[in-house]
Amino acid sequence: MYQINRIAKYVTLRNSLALGFALIGLMILLYLLLFPPANGNEQTIIVRSAIARPTIGLNETDDNPPSEAITSAIYMSIENTRNSDVTLVHAETNAAAVAELHQTVMEGEVAHMEPLPDGMLIPAGETVSLAPGGPHIMLMALPQHLRTGDEIAVSLTFDDGTTIIQGATVE
Numbered sequence: 001m002y003q004i005n006r007i008a009k010y011v012t013l014r015n016s017l018a019l020g021f022a023l024i025g026l027m028i029l030l031y032l033l034l035f036p037p038a039n040g041n042e043q044t045i046i047v048r049s050a051i052a053r054p055t056i057g058l059n060e061t062d063d064n065p066p067s068e069a070i071t072s073a074i075y076m077s078i079e080n081t082r083n084s085d086v087t088l089v090h091a092e093t094n095a096a097a098v099a100e101l102h103q104t105v106m107e108g109e110v111a112h113m114e115p116l117p118d119g120m121l122i123p124a125g126e127t128v129s130l131a132p133g134g135p136h137i138m139l140m141a142l143p144q145h146l147r148t149g150d151e152i153a154v155s156l157t158f159d160d161g162t163t164i165i166q167g168a169t170v171e
């Protein structure tokens, strides 16, 4: 009888532990349903190491606006942690009137740049590096020179409507 009692107690303890865990699980689920993580979608595209190039020109030290021929580029890495592809379709910045998505293409030994009219694909689960010699955000028609240490902002819009505002240091 004593033995049965002990087993019964043990079983009851196990049951109440299981019930306790089930209740905690249910509460977490309820909490997530009531308060879903903010901007869950946006956080699955991660932008890192955003930098811009200084403008280089004869009048670099002038406060005059840079000539039309002077350009710059923004580089960064974009990680897509989603399980579906996204495409960067548009970039905008306070540092230039024109920001274009470009790809560097080799023609024999000669590298040249081409706009990406369909945007920049960031495949599911992958990181795309915007870097010299590769894809980049081309800046044209700059109202003023970019110098080492300047901080600029760039806004990235993806095909699902997600917009990420990112700071970039000139270096």
Ligand SMILES: [Cu+2]
Binding pocket: 102, 103, 113, 114, 136, 137, 138
């Ligand atoms: Cu370019």
